[in-house]
Amino acid sequence: MTVENKVALVTGGSRGIGRATSERLARDGVVVGIGYAHDETAALDTVEHIKKDGGQAFAVHARLGGAGDAARLWDAFDAAGKEFTPDGKLDILVHNAAAGSPTGLASLTEENFDEVFAVNVKAPFFITQLALPRLRDGGSIINISSAATRISSPHMIAYGASKGALDVFTLALAKEVGPRGITVNSVSPGIVLTRNNAHLQDNEEASAQAKARVALGRLGQSDDVAGVVAFLASDDGRWVTGQVIDISGGLAL
Numbered sequence: 001m002t003v004e005n006k007v008a009l010v011t012g013g014s015r016g017i018g019r020a021t022s023e024r025l026a027r028d029g030v031v032v033g034i035g036y037a038h039d040e041t042a043a044l045d046t047v048e049h050i051k052k053d054g055g056q057a058f059a060v061h062a063r064l065g066g067a068g069d070a071a072r073l074w075d076a077f078d079a080a081g082k083e084f085t086p087d088g089k090l091d092i093l094v095h096n097a098a099a100g101s102p103t104g105l106a107s108l109t110e111e112n113f114d115e116v117f118a119v120n121v122k123a124p125f126f127i128t129q130l131a132l133p134r135l136r137d138g139g140s141i142i143n144i145s146s147a148a149t150r151i152s153s154p155h156m157i158a159y160g161a162s163k164g165a166l167d168v169f170t171l172a173l174a175k176e177v178g179p180r181g182i183t184v185n186s187v188s189p190g191i192v193l194t195r196n197n198a199h200l201q202d203n204e205e206a207s208a209q210a211k212a213r214v215a216l217g218r219l220g221q222s223d224d225v226a227g228v229v230a231f232l233a234s235d236d237g238r239w240v241t242g243q244v245i246d247i248s249g250g251l252a253l
């Protein structure tokens with residue numbers, strides 16, 4: 001896989017799937033901007049870990065979900081990344097940061113709905129709009145979706161719908177930017193052991209029930225997702241575009 005000398009931005013790159021993806025891309029030779037919102041310590045720790053491993057990274061602080069967030073993100077990217085990408089250009093954009101909505105329709109609030117769509121849909125739209133002049137031809141955009149678009153999940157109905165919107169964004173955008181050799185894909189993890197599934201780490205019964213739904217017989221790790229993102233960002237992934245790729249180990253097949 002050839003990704004050396006490339007520059008990436010991973011939103012939510014400081015934790016969980018985003019962190020594993022950032023570390024994997026950096027191991028492959030990519031300079032990675034690590035987006036984060038609330039926890040600077042986790043972002044700096046990720047950058048340090050990448051540097052110790054011989055890679056290059058910088059932390060990009062911007063909280064997504066409010067008016068003007070996309071412009072603020074790129075300002076932060078330019079300020080923090082000028083040593084690595086003086087012209088602000090990049091090759092790989094991973095929309096990974098997301099807000100949750102662990103509730104059914106009956107108790108869903110307008111406030112939560114607006115937050116979920118602002119972070120999971122609106123932010124990727126406008127971050128990408130501002131990214132297109134910066135993204136080099138032949139680059140890649142990878143949207144982190146969810147198996148909740150395939151498996152009926154009424155207990156997180158707004159979250160699932162937001163990821164469905166992201167998949168439609170993938171399909172339409174892939175056609176628009178295809179002539180520039182830019183690929184756009186969604187990847188859909190199932191159950192991944194990040195802080196969002198911490199309850200499965202300490203509860204054997206719940207963990208066994210969850211594993212029983214996975215064809216490959218275990219729960220996902222962040223690295224399982226990172227490897228597929230790295231493939232899509234690499235030259236080997238150059239002929240894959242406009243797709244939604246399930247990476248759930250065969251959840252609820």
Ligand code: NAP
Pocket residue numbers: 011012013014015016017018035036037038039040042062063064065095096097098099119144145146147188189190191192193194195196197
């Ligand atoms: P996570 O461990 O909770 O990490 C979330 C990351 O996003 C952190 O770096 C966080 O930074 C950042 N973030 C959160 N809110 C933000 C905001 N408003 N603005 C900017 N950054 C923000 O998440 P994860 O479980 O790895 O999930 C990553 C992605 O995979 C998400 O898109 C999620 O929907 C998807 N996914 C996860 C699973 C799963 O089982 N875990 C399954 C399917 C899909 P701070 O800590 O600084 O806020």
